[in-house]
Amino acid sequence: MVIERTAAELGRLIGSGEVSAEEVTRAHLDRMTEVEPKVHAFLHVATERALEAARAVDARRAAGEQLGPLAGVPIAVKDVITTRGMPTTCASKILEGWVPPYDATVVERLHDAGLVVLGKTNMDEFAMGSSTEYSAYGPTNNPWDLGRIPGGSGGGSAAAVAAYESALGIGTDTGGSIRQPGAVTGTVGAKPTYGGTSRYGLVAFSSSLDTPGPVARTVEDAALLHAVIAGHDPRDSTSIPAPVPDVVGAARLGATGDLTGVRLGLVREFSGEGAEPGVTAAVRDAVEALTKLGAEVVEVSCPHFPYALPAYYLIAPSECSSNLARFDGVRYGLRVGDDGTRSLEEVMSLTREAGFGAEVKRRIILGTYALSAGYYDAYYGQAQKVRTLITRDFTAAFEQADVLVSPTTPFVAFPFGSRTSDPYQMYLADLYTIPSNLYGGPAISVPCGLSEGLPVGFQVMAPTLGDDRMYRVAAALESAIPPLTPPAL
């Protein structure tokens, strides 16, 4: 079936004319009609525009143009990324119906490479959450078990790819929002080096951490997409003016199954603690599989990693409280209570109260607290210092190891409602993913097996601008273990 093909295969089939881009797009749209009532991965499906984009690719091919490796391949874009003329809500009521007047750089690059945007995917509101339960438009259901969460915040893109509704997806990762959904849906999710992919057009949550990246079913597909979206962008002042590492070449090298001389660092502070036994066991088996491919295992110590979660939950809410001040009911989105009798301030307060969900409000209040006079030094200031120490931990660890490995997230997909009453229990999902965000280095989640019949993710962390290393190791692991296929929907 066309929908089960990898993006790399689809690109080759379209490029050689064996199948048209329009057929590929129609097959995915048909699949959506079939499974969306169960999965709810999308907030907006752009049927006509997608078909139009696919036909344009077919026309270019017919005119003799040499197409790129992903031309005509369907992709689902997380709804926190602006798409010109296509709704962008961030899964919030405050942006319901908003249609951006410009494309994000990432989206522009998808168009330039001929990818076909199928629509916008569900997420936790403004990318704050680990389950998509904080979407204002209802959660996404995990294709592996519809009663369980697909991860978050990018649960929609991961579920769409896992359910064969799309070959590829775009996510954004601030504390694990690409990797943790990848882990719990049995898909591949990569957070590039911070600054390696442009934030222009990504609706800001925590600007010093937000990173767009690829979602896919295979490591090679993720690398191909990474190569399309990465690279310097003058419109993002934190974009790194350096060449993109050869991630595709590294993924293909890894797929040969030879890791001779590669040193895997096991983080002592992450060994077992906090993870479910089934997750620990699957990760241990994966490390063993990698050693059979020639990798060497070293134990490294990162003494400040246990403080990454607290540091993150001060830094990210602080930045969010500032960034989300722009939702004031003046320039875009919702406005509530403007009846001629109320002041601007009252209208703003009523608009934000009505437009934001509980988790967003909690984080705005938490960030306002952490930044306020009297608490700044003890909370936000201290968290920034800890961030320096975490970076030093990584630097020291990468002197002993080429990559660091760990579980992606401590637990498999959990049932809906099991972590919403105590927000901190939800935050623990990010335990292993957050250090790379604070440091800025790349990290990838790749499926490594099952626990209680549900997928487990294996995380590979690499040094800043060492994105190629993580793809090599992830691809090697993928080649060494049987593929995970979700049950029929």
Next chain:
Amino acid sequence: MAAISREEVAHLAHLARLAVTDEELDTFAGQLDVILQAVARIGEVAAADIPPTSHSVPLTNVLREDVMVACLPRDEALAGAPDAQDGRFRVPRILDEEA
């Protein structure tokens, strides 16, 4: 002892321009207290002499060339506004008429 009181949460919500309900205040105060107790562990780290990191990319003063580029046409910029009038964003009154 609670790390944060209901009154403090009400004050912070006001600063953040969130017209929270009494019910939300009750819920948030308890939840934020749990979160703050957990993140307060950050104080255990001896970091007095450590420089802060605001950002992982060591770039400073990133400036573009001083050349004119097209900007968003006014109609498009206003198209998503909740209210517009005479080519501008219309907002509620910010000054009393007597003032």
